[in-house]
Amino acid sequence: MTVSDRPPTLADIARDAGVSVSTASRVLAGTGYASPAARGRVTAAADRLGYVPDVAARALARGSGVRLVVLAAGASAAVLDDPYVDRVVGAAARVCAPLGMGVALNWLPSRNPGDLRRLAADRGVGGVVLLNATARVLDAVPTALRGRVVSIGIGSPQVPSVDVDNAGGTEAVVGHLYATGRRRIAMVTGPHWMPCSGRSVTAYRRMMREAGLPARTVSGDFTARRGRVAAREVLTRWPDVDAVVGISDATALGVIDRLRGDGVQVPGDVAVTGFDDIPLAAMTTPALTTATHPVAEIATAAATAALAGGRVGPLTTFPSRLVRRVSA
Template sequence: MSRPTLEKVAARAGVSRATVSRVVNGSTTVAEHIRVAVQRAVEELGYVPNQAARSLVTQRADSIALVFSEPPVRVFSDDPTFAGIIRGVSTEADAADKQVVLMLAGSSRGHERVERYTTSGHVDGVIVASMHGADPLPAALARRGIPVVCSGRPLTGSSLPYVDIDNVGGAESAVRHLLESGRRRIATIAGPPDMVAGIDRLTGYRNALRDSGRRSIIAIGDFTRDSGFEGMTQLLEDDPGLDAVFAASDMMALGALQALRRAGRRVPDDVAVIGYDDVPAAPFADPPLTTVRQPTMRMGRELARLLLHPGESSVILPTELVVRESA
């Protein structure tokens, strides 16, 4: 009834445990006819090595953790970033024959759980996908001696390897597009100032405007649709003459679109709108949303590669402006 052990296979094949182990692990120093005999025994018994026993001696787990250090709601709401990362990490891990353990570490209790789990030898390394650059988790894990890579530049001043997307460049390209299409008063609805994405996209906006000598018009949101609506409303009050807005997330852009419609402004005729993220809903917005697309899947792959091949250096990935009708 219970699963066969190495011992059982060895007995059946008439060899020692060591030899079976050699065959199972693909050692070359085994005579051909013995190898065949062992493999048949493995087959017949349906033998699968006990991973716990193996880990115990090898000190490896052959799996990596992918930790989302965010409330789960955020992770899987409308943001395609996480989905892309998951796919990328999975792809790369598969290729290296590693398993991916997905963990949600939203609560502080979650933090602790993740720390316990990853230090218990269950995984060989951890990818922390956190949007808050000041998240203490990565550093805490590193202190424990666990290999860690971060998605997004850590704000904590730690020197952990990371993969980030060129938020500054992405925002710059969006604003430049607005400038090039003749817009003169370009506002932004920025993201929260405690997130790298929020900070960097605002920097990009400022850079692009500074280069062209125009002044900035700024509202602060939190990446949600509602905050986009409010931000836009306020922006319209502050400067009724604005003719373009760059929202630091598509959800905020969608909210802005709604606020503009309510205020009777036509998009893109009166006001051009650009978002960020290229969420699935973006092409279906009214009008279809021009936005900045991020290579999220590639990000996942790079994260896994960085974890699997330590020593390679941090990576910054480029973005792509997807021009639709809103700008």
């Protein structure tokens, strides 16, 4: 019983189990009829010979795809360098592994979303996870891709989407600030045209309004660098501020750095909160109070849905949880 040098094929399994290739295929793919006896012999043979189905052959025969594409939309290819993108890709790669599939990472220039056509013409594409999409991009999704595309962030009638509950997270954070006695609460936002920022800002404004407090916003861009600048601006415009809501952890860290540099105590004089709960939020001084952003869960859901046919409903949101630490 000498073991062949090349990996066993379905035909080898069928021969070994004493059934036809069709039957072996049916058993291993779990489709169609097969007697318990045949089933047993086939699985045993597959097991014994260490059979691994050839994804390429299967995809070719079934007309299914062989990889999931994470498509990061944006003005410049620099979007690909965002660690956030890597986390999405990592989660997607975990989803793909048991299916014998893989993930590729592409950039979709926001200027010409026509590159989507190329994806639609590629039989290897089993699903697409859209990142950072705009309404324009969503409209450019070809019909041929419908049902295989899931967007993380903004969605549309045609393209289902998943995202974190920005409003909920912001409410949790602002609510916490209010509950701990803060009343002069400012916010450093993201770019106004970004939906995720927009939802947070709207939630913040609403809560302030309902509390009869004035909304005070300064625009930032999710970075720590911009957070520093924004902190200075906040201090200048509202010297009596007693809390700053950062649109992201990086922003909050920048704010804290500037504040402390100016001799302002955090959280003593001013409380600061973030959003994302990045790993380092727990190790900075002071440790950051923030709202979680379950990126892995979101990406896993998006990848799974994209591969399964895109059925996740028009918009699925994942809850954001308050993490109380020291900064607020």
